[in-house]
Amino acid sequence: MFLGTGSDVGKSIVATAFCRIFKNHGYGVAPFKAQNMSNNSYVTMEGGEIGRAQATQAEAAGLIPSVHMNPVLLKPTGKIGSQVIICGHVYKNMSATAYYAYKDQIKNQVMKSYQLLSKQYECIVLEGAGSCCEVNLRAHDIVNFEMALAVNSPVIIVADIDRGGVFAQIIGSMSLISKQEQDLVAGFIINKFRGNPDLFQNGIDFIEQKTQKPVLGLVPWYNNIHIDMEDSMTLDLSRPKKSSASINIAVIRLPHISNFTDIQALDNAPEIAIHWLKTPDNIMSYDAIIIPGSKNVIHDIKTIESLGWFDSLHKYTSKGRGLVVGLCGGYQMLGKEICDPKGVEGPPQQTNGINLLDIVTEMDSMKVVRRSSGKDRLFDSSVQGYEIHMGQTLLGDKATPFIDLKNYTDGAISQNGTVLGCYLHGLFDSGTFRKNFIQRLASMNQIEIDPHISHDDYWDFKERNYDHLADHFMKYTRIKDIFSIVDQ
Template sequence: MAKTLMIMGTGSDVGKSLVTAGLCRAFTNRGHSVRPFKPQNMSNNAAVTADGGEIGRAQALQARACRIEPTTAMNPVLLKPEQETGAQVVVRGERVASMSAREYFKKRSVYLPQTVSAFEELQTDADLIFVEGAGSASEINLRAADIANFGFARALNLPVMLVGDIHRGGVIASIIGTLEVIDPADKALIVGSLINRFHGDPNLFEQGKSFIKNRTGLPCWGPLPDYPDAQLLPPEDVLALDHRQVDQTGDFKIVVPRLPRIANFDDLDPLRQEEGVSLHIIQPGNPLSMDADLIILPGSKSTISDYEFLVAQGWDIDIKAHVRQGKSVLGICGGYQMLGRSIADKNGIEGTPKSVAGLGLLDVETSLSEQKQLRLENAVSSTHDLPLSGYHMHMGETTGKDRIQPFARVGDQPEGAMSPNGQIVGTYLHGLFASDQFRRAFLDQLGAKTNAELEFEARIDQILDGFAAHLEHHVNLDQIAQTMKTPRKST
């Protein structure tokens, strides 16, 4: 059976996903057969797996770090927020329900056997498994019936490494405080801590490391210096969009409204790496810039409520003014649905049944449905006759006259829609900009300068290798490996 280590954090967004990906690549590079696992994830940034389901984008990246294809076993429970107090519940890649937070917390222990079963599947062909926790390890108010952190770790007696982010400040207190407030039996599983995102001379933290070790009796690994290129990897948490509002300083300006339920925003990542592009995430309360060359309406987990938010912000007025200037708009998935004449949710898929008028920039209309479409796609763009690949992940059917001129073709089937003059484009195809030839042709046609040498997918692997080497240099991975244990067999 595979030896295992669980990576938990002192809080959300402390770098658990990145550290897990780095450990996956580092030990894969050492010749091990490695698998990632996260029992419960909450994210609207999801990926389609080869076995036809969906998991958190972070676990897909971690699978890539292991140089394997992602499967639904790597993230058996995925929560996709739809409202302020509720989420879609995805189990083993398939939507099973939509629940309020209160309802889910009452029922979540039901999913523990399924998370354990998925974990045991991964054990059959792995030497090592790195398990990522969720949020903060010290949320004692959520500890009962937990399946994401110590509830899962205790079920299988997993050793735990605690990660803290020094960039936030108070990292010593956050690590020691976590150990002070959690249950003693949970505390007994912790084998050490890691200080993440250090800036400056690491020697200046020697006293801090000694204090943590003396106070806790556990090794403190690191500090791990910040790795700037890591920001180019696909983010899991939507908080990344709030931290990173402008990318690059190129002359071609793309603006993206920050929708409350924005989904699959890693669609934007390849654009961030084009030096001729500046990508602006427009936060609520701010207008969409009138000097933008392109507006992208991103995916949404709750299309109608996000569209109503867009209108309340006055962004619909900004978009239509942008179009009157002869400039282009691209809508992806939920953004595509917003571009049409109407969006109907007659069965209450996203909440209260209702229908709304859309932007009316494409002559199409959308009807939401229970059936979620999840599949990997290979397509050919209509305008450029270039191959592109990506995936579909949506609940709805879009019909109308502008589909006569599709964005692309999947075999002999039309995909997406374009206005007669090609100014407005809509597509359900996520991940389209990762196709280098298409991305360059699309941007070149709009007047952007692109980098003919940028190979997006290859660069992701270079960054993963670089971060793995960074870990090897700054952290005693041999010592961490010695803390890994074979899990207890579930009963």
């Protein structure tokens, strides 16, 4: 089990790496995270939602993602509440206090899912959440040491040296856990290292002497391996500029952004530079603007209106500067209005949309969760992905359906073809659609791009990067010792 000294130390990436390593070494391996909190979700073949990180780990393990790999998913809807999803399906919206009172029932389902997986696979790679030693949350824990103790799993604690204070992270964490929990700790992986590892050897010696536990890896920072992100906080980190990028795309950084991995395939394209914007500064310099999904559409659309996005987007489209794309909640925002008569996102209300598409959306408490495939009408490209939304959108006379799916259509295109949106997540994962989209932007803005750049389906790209990630961790961890821990 991989636990962390804090949030965003790299637990999910480490778990992904070892899912791939164990798979490549012949183990029947599956990922498991008892409880995840994320608005970045994935729809399984069973038609249920799980955290994106567990879907990524399942892919790395060579498996089809299952709801049992993340039996509890919490999707924050506001400052103190979350939508609680159990085994892929919405249970209800709950406050933290109400959720904690439900702990026993939740834990029963967690154990059922774990036991189901453990009967099918010889190795389960478990992941914790946040810090492994939050004293104030200890009584409510079902995902960190409580889970490790329940299944008697050895624990490797992951620390992030890049943020500083790695000695306090590790030694402090060990001092805050019980003797029983300390006995489960098999060692530490120090992640995101920069510099000469020889100069840190005395640091490793110090940690091992103080804890009497081995440092099982000193893993360098990397920029050349691309794995889907889980946490939106990573969107705010600066990215190295791509010398090959000639097309600039702005993505609106919504307060309650969800499924931001819809942008990942574009971000990895060599011709594209992605820019996350909170305010509409200099948007005429961008070749396209994307509005991503949101877990609180009405709140977020009011926020971007107050920041001046409405007027700026109308000016952008009137000048024919580039394409405007809305994905899921962003698609809803592009319409004339959004109605919430049942109070799905708060008090019953109605709010104006950006009014760039002739559509109207009505929120509904019934959540649509399904996998979909079809062809788009803009480029006639095959596309596939999944839908997760609460609401139905009606098209007016000035909008044309965007995607033809089996037995229904999705999305809308404006009359001049420069504004489009859909509910389909994973739109840009299709290599053909992505290539056509990039070529359209290049043509609209007289940009020369390399015609020899290939655009594989994103699945092939991810497979190569799972192997690169595994190689990286194989090189910089005491892999024989880790295999010995697994085989005990």
